[in-house]
Amino acid sequence: MSRQVFLYDPxxxxxxxxxxxxxxxxxFLQASAGARVxxxxxxxxxxxxxxxxxxxxxxxxxxxxxxNASVPAVTPTEISDTAPLESPVDEEFxxxxxxxxxxxxxxxxxxxxxxxxxxxxxxxEDLAEAEERLLQDExxxxxxxxxxxxxxxxxxxxxxxxxxxxxxxxPCPLCSLPLDPEGHVCPRQNGYRRGA
Numbered sequence: 001m002s003r004q005v006f007l008y009d010p011x012x013x014x015x016x017x018x019x020x021x022x023x024x025x026x027x028f029l030q031a032s033a034g035a036r037v038x039x040x041x042x043x044x045x046x047x048x049x050x051x052x053x054x055x056x057x058x059x060x061x062x063x064x065x066x067x068n069a070s071v072p073a074v075t076p077t078e079i080s081d082t083a084p085l086e087s088p089v090d091e092e093f094x095x096x097x098x099x100x101x102x103x104x105x106x107x108x109x110x111x112x113x114x115x116x117x118x119x120x121x122x123x124x125e126d127l128a129e130a131e132e133r134l135l136q137d138e139x140x141x142x143x144x145x146x147x148x149x150x151x152x153x154x155x156x157x158x159x160x161x162x163x164x165x166x167x168x169x170x171p172c173p174l175c176s177l178p179l180d181p182e183g184h185v186c187p188r189q190n191g192y193r194r195g196a
Contacts, residue, residue: 003141006031006038006092009148010108016047016161017085022169023180029095029113030085031147037086040113040145042095044165051161053100054109054154061102061151070107071151075159079152082160093143109154115142 008014008031018025027047030039061069096116102109149157169178174188 004143006145014147016164039089040095041091047161048165051158054158075155079156109149111147113145117142
């Protein structure tokens with residue numbers, strides 16, 4: 001069976017969002033163009049890493065171009081996207097690996113999110129060989145979401161993604177662990193249950 005690639009070049013919308021209440025949220029990347037919508041699930045840490053790395057790469061593009069690239073230094077407020085994910089949110093796959101690249105000729109950020117794959121291996125060497133075969137198999141690899149963004153779209157995605165990550169449960173002022181609405185057992189209070 002050939003690899004399924006969900007390609008958006010460019011998307012009308014590409015955002016990170018969540019479904020569920022803080023502490024029990026499921027994170028998604030969602031790309032859309034016309035009536036076509038693709039949603040892939042991933043971990044909060046993956047969203048944060050993608051957004052931070054995207055900002056770093058965009059900053060490097062601005063630096064190397066001397067400010068002449070079509071990449072804004074900060075997200076323009078007029079393109080801020082705070083709308084929820086498009087419903088229904090149907091998960092195509094759970095993300096395992098992600099990649100970022102900058103296409104200097106077309107001035108586009110390329111984001112790839114590949115499905116999580118379970119590899120059967122008895123030894124570390126077998127696992128390394130299986131991973132290498134999987135990476136080299138462009139035609140029969142796992143499903144992938146590939147999105148090509150303008151510099152402005154990439155900056156807006158990174159800002160929203162970091163906002164979504166930071167919109168979770170507030171941290172405890174003593175231990176910095178997340179506070180649930182019903183409180184939490186604070187290690188700095190020797191197990192005393194601290195309320196929100």
